[in-house]
Amino acid sequence: MTKHMTVTRQDWLAARLALLQAEKEHTRRSDALAQQRQAMPWLRVDKTYSFDTAAGSASLADLFQGRSQLIVYHFMFGPDYTVGCPSCSAITDGLNGIAVHLQNHDVALSLVSRAPLAKLLAYRQRMGWTLPWASSHGSDFNFDFNVSFTEAQQRDGSIDYNYTRGGHAMDSALRPPVEVPEAVVQTAAGCGTDVATFARDRPGMSSFVLEDGVVYHTYSAYARGVDAIWGMYPWLDRAPKGRNESGIWWRRHDEYGQPATKPATMSCCG
Template sequence: MTMHKTGTREEWLAARLELLEAEKAMTRRSDELARQRQALPWVRVDKAYRFDTDEGNASLVDLFQGRSQLLVYHFMFGPDYIAGCPSCSSIADGFDSFAVHLANHDVTLSAVSRAPLAKLHAYRRRMGWKFPWASSRDGDFNFDFNVGFTEEQQRKGGIEYNYRREAAAPTHEPLAGKTVQEWPLRGGEGPVAQMAAMTGTDVATYTRDRPGLSAFVLEDGVVYHTYSTYARGLDGIWGMYQWLDRTPLGRNEQGIWWRRHDEYGEQRVAS
């Protein structure tokens, strides 16, 4: 017998209508936040960033592909990874589906990572993706937009991620917020260590790259940076969570439960 509260259809409807008002308020608040994002001052980008792309060596302007707006997903795939971050991979699974709609609304979506282009190509083929994916190689792009860090920064506490400065060489796992740290973990292994292992790296190497999203606009030949978000600021584009938040049991997370889409096999969720 279920331990969850049960009731009549009339009781359910009354509770649902009360929730509907809260949902509508949240939607209106979300609309207001979108307006605030769009009202942020634009910052001119003068540095001549270079990228390796499917079309060859390219500038930041080239990534726009003739459109006026560019969304860059900072995909965690460092030079030493043997496979892309599984979390970024689950987010990227949705890119191809809506990139065509963005393209027809004057917006180009591209991923950018520090791994060599050949690694990105091989992984994209494995995942069956088609969206543009550029390599920033050894350039400054990832570092300037606070998604790439050096070993020295890790040791000395020079990492600023998600608009906060991290402590030097933390004894606990970096990149693990309070909520993540409280997850029940398999075999005592921390969540970030699990993710690192899934990319073929250790925690230190894995966390020298971070996830994020940055927006740019091209006007009169000048590129401007308009917005960036990181960490849980990416929840809104992580499609599976939007569905899970509407299920009876919600996210119901027990450690790092997700996998790359070709790694599930016959695995089933335990009851």
């Protein structure tokens, strides 16, 4: 017998109509936030960045691939990782399917990571993805857009991530006596690296526009600011038990069915 409240059809419909009003308010607020994002001022990108891609060396403007808009997902795959971050991989599973639709609506979508291109392309093949992936290895791009950090920044606590200094779990975890969250330990090991090396790369997304040959930076979001692009979460939020999480339960899609690891207490990217 279920312990959850059960009602008559009439009472269920009344509850659903009340929820519908709240959902409509949320939708209107979301629309207003989208308009506020689009009204953000643009920041001209004057610095020259070079990327390695499957088609050869590319500039930031080249990543637009003839379109006027570009969205970059900053995929956590540092030079010393052996495989990509599982959280970023779960996000990319969803991005891969929508890339063609964005491309046909004047928006280019590209992953960018610091690992050498050969590593990225090998992992992309393993995952079965087709969307573009550019390596910023040797470039300042990830550092300038606040998704990669140096050992010196880790040591002196000068990491600014998600517009806050030292506010993320991966920052505090590296400053004794704070204990490293188990989720970070697990995920670092799963990427074939140690915690400090793993934590020098972070997730995020950035948007750009190309106008009259000039690239402008329009928007960036980090940590839970990219929560909305996790394709599985809008569905879980509508499932009877919701997200129902006690730690990291997701894996790379080709790892389900393998022995489970010890339950974690939080997401590495949350």
